[in-house]
Amino acid sequence: MTSVLDLNYRIDENDIFETAKDIIMKVKPSWNRSNLxxxxxxxxxxxxLIGVFQESSIGQAKDVVLIRVYGEKTDLIIDRNAEKKNxxxxxxAxxxxxxxxxxxxxxAYGFAQGVTLDEKTVRDETIRKLIAKEMARLHTVQPKHISSKSSAMFDKLRAWFKIIPESFxxxxxxxxxxxKIPSKEKLEAELLELEQCIEGLGYPSVFSHNDLLLKNIIYNKEEGKVTFIDQEYGMYNYQPFDIGNHFCEYAGIGDVTDYSLYPEEEYQLSWIREYLExxxxxxxxxxVTDTDVRKMYCGVNKCALAAHFFWAVWGIIxxxxxSIDFDYLEYAVIRFNEYFARKEKFLALQ
Incomplete structure (x- = not known):
């Protein structure tokens, strides 16, 4: 495996750049500090997140190093050692x-050249097929550092339940x-119902990205490929989860979230067939048979409910x-609202 430097630095998130320069000079000693x-x-x-490079613009840069400064208290929800190993x-691979x-x-890590996706480009036929195939590739990886091959999602949610705040x-x-947020008792009952439903479907667990929002997918047109970035939520999960979660992200995030953009059945079936093949x-x-595609479609939409639930709980925490300027509580409200709006229809799928 490639050697990774372990550096004794701490970056103040309000004054990132000077310490970032120190780190870059360790990672790229041939670079000119005064020309960063x-x-x-x-x-x-x-x-x-910041990108560091030598050229006058990032678009011209042949080599870019990304420096990510962890958000405040994110170690409560993210296993940072697992992220590094992922x-x-x-x-x-x-x-x-x-x-x-x-x-x-x-x-500090490498930069994937290309452009992030938006609500339109994610539906481009070429790009969506690349995503389906790349996801299938990811799901065949079996990281050596993870001993249990069972889905860790519900265990993680139960751990998160322990740190859900009582008030603000x-x-x-x-x-x-x-x-606007259901009581903890109500959420625990929902969690149990969801777990029993998804466990009962009998899908295998695969190593999953679990956070394939549009900005975490880089499309490189010249190379004809997509790259998934940000592996911090990577863990074993039910095979349909990454697909259902990704479909939820067609809605965008923040002020422009629009769940009318959630893919319709015909689109999903075509996407899922590409993935399964x-x-x-x-x-x-x-x-791959029509029955296989239909079965996965049912699982994908039930796992979309799990994705709404997962990110709603995340939003509360x-x-x-x-300390990032984002309305996480409103995001949690939006995700729970969507969960309850879709629940009856998705759980009824056969």
Missing amino acids: NFKVFDEGITNK MAELFE GLCPPLYATFENGL SKPEMNDKFKK EWSKLTSGPA QAKFS
Whole structure:
């Protein structure tokens, strides 16, 4: 495996650049410290991220190093050691950029050249087929550092339940929390029902990305490929989860979230067939039938419910601890609303 530097630095998230220069000079000692340029990526809602390069613009740069500063208290919801191991093993498998270094509150790693997706480009026929095939490739990886091959999703949600806040100090936030977020007892009952439903479907567990929102997919037109970035939520999960979660992300995030963009049945069936045919090819499985596609479609939409639930709980915790300027509590409300709006229809799928 590629050697990863372990550096004794801590970056102040309000004064990133000077310490970032120190880290870059360890990672890229041939670079000129006085000629470093930065691009701040402000789309992230978990961490703070900057790109560092030598050229005058990131578009001209042949080599870019990304420096990620972990969001406040995110160690409560993310296993950072597992994330590092995920990145190292996925790089070895040719599925993500290299990890160069770790430091006390972040990572330095490679940059995937290309463009992030939006609500329109994700539906482009060429791009969506690339995503389906890349997801199938990812799902065949078996990281050596993970001993249990069972889905870890519900265990993680139960761990998150232990740190869901009881209240918020700001009166307006607390009022919204009490009025619009179901009680912990209600959520625990929902979690149990969801777990029994998805467990009963009998899908295998595969190593999954679990966070394939549009900005975590990079399309490189010249090379005809997509790359999945940000492996911090990578773990074993039910095979349909990544697909259902990805379909939820067609709605976008933040102020522009629009769940009318959730893919319709015909689109999903075509996408799922592309995925299953690639999966079958990679695993030397049998020819894909209409029944296989339909069965996966049912699982995908039930797992879409699990994705709404997962990210809603995440949003409540982030609302309590994160210093990033994003309305996490409203995001949790949106995801729970969508969960309850779709629940009856999706659970009834056969």
